[in-house]
Amino acid sequence: MSKNRNVGIIGCGMSKFSSHREEVNQPEMIFEAVEEALADAGITMDDVECIVHGNMELFEMVHQPDMWHALGTGTRGKSGVRLTTGGTTGATLACAADNLVASGLHDVVMAVGFEKLQEGHTTGGISNMADPLWGRKLQAGALTGTTALQMIDKFGEERAKACAMKHRVIMDEHAALNEKAHRCFNLERSFITEMMDASPQLVGELRMIHMCSQSDGACVVIFASEAKVEEWKKKAAWVHDHETVHREESIIFTEEKTTHRVSAERIYARNGITNPREEIDVFEMYDPSSWWGLHWLGEFLLLDGDEHLQMVENDEICINGKFPVNPSGGVVASNPIGATALVRVAEAAMQVRGTAGKHQVPKPVHKALASGFGGTMWSTLMLLSDEKLNLEEAS
């Protein structure tokens, strides 16, 4: 690995996430996040050189949304890039912004992720992902019950179901601390058994209660070069590395490594991380459902036994636990898809910068990890730190 220049995140902003945002149109909702990120960074739009914009294709039925959204993103007269990589879009925006600054092309880049799911037809849009000859008429949408089935086979029905449900309850407890979160149900631990059997089934043991929301919302993250961070004397969350792994196939063979595990192996190896549970202080994971959140915890931490189940059972992933996961409430609480993976990066950066407010983890945060996920099995990781990279050593 070699990086030309250090890149730091100096500002984050989010709109309120909600099922409906009728009172603002798309550029107006985006501007809420832009305004908050600029204020957080203590800079103005004049300081921003380039805007990287992204959301899901076809979801709002808008062509060239980056052009139209210029009224809210501030792209007028500046460089603009549009990216769309499905669910990972937000993570790809962050990776691109990091690359644009690290390359020396720009000093200050603003990543803008957005979605207004209520305005469109999610399944209608997603269905166009499949090849018209082989798959378009044969799809089940974005829901899959396979992970639940596999975990029940491996760990037993009672334990697996209780663990997935407890993961859901912990995320809900975290969402209660995050004023931007879309959903908080105040789920109670004493009702875990009742909830895991009573919630309507979507696919097998993947139930409504496990699944992420459909949200409207926008997220903005500002990336700056080391020179700018020092000139402006900002507290930065430094981008140490990012990794994207994907596999273009529709059938996942269980004997193969997941893209999550491969991305984690690569980013740990490059950054000298041998024990991620000890060396990473907080993890913001793209968890589309509690089953996936539970399973992927094991994958991202390269675990082989049942340690990830234990981590949920013994409250290790709670905000005040040893390895906090999603103090924001995660994706099951808020999911404006094109923004969702960027929210993970923003939340990780806020933890490093100490600006997460009521959901700031109650311990020093030196290293934070953020993940993105999308079809087909895209997995993206970004590693942030409170210390700059030693560029000579890293190269």
Next chain:
Amino acid sequence: MAHDNKYAYTIEGKMALPYQYFAGATSSKFIVALRDEKKILAVQGKQSGLTYVPPRQVCDRTFEHLEDNWVEVKDTGVVTNFTVIRYEEPYQPMKPPFVIALIKLDGADTPIAHLVSCDDVGDVAIGMRVKAVFAEEAVNTILEIQHFVAE
């Protein structure tokens, strides 16, 4: 090399993607005034000095909020540019040939796109003065102004 397409299949498809659009409070206020009072509202930037029709919540030049600074503009204006549509296809707003023009209303700094109705499309020119004709039935879009005609 000749291509043999005897067994090259074509899949016929059709997408139906329903959507709705949240106009937001600022744009909605404009439509309501247009529909109920036949008034054309604009927002004005204090820093930029610009008057925007259609209205917008934020000035993309100065980033000042505009949504509380409303003024009324005239229902007359000038054609700043136009095009003539001569082909026919479904879902057009008028029968071709017809004119879509950019019209800068008196009192505004930004033009809106709208229809100009005329007997002969050859009569439309940049600089032409036009006046709004309001729709008789509510449609809740910019087509509350049905079209413009020569003043």
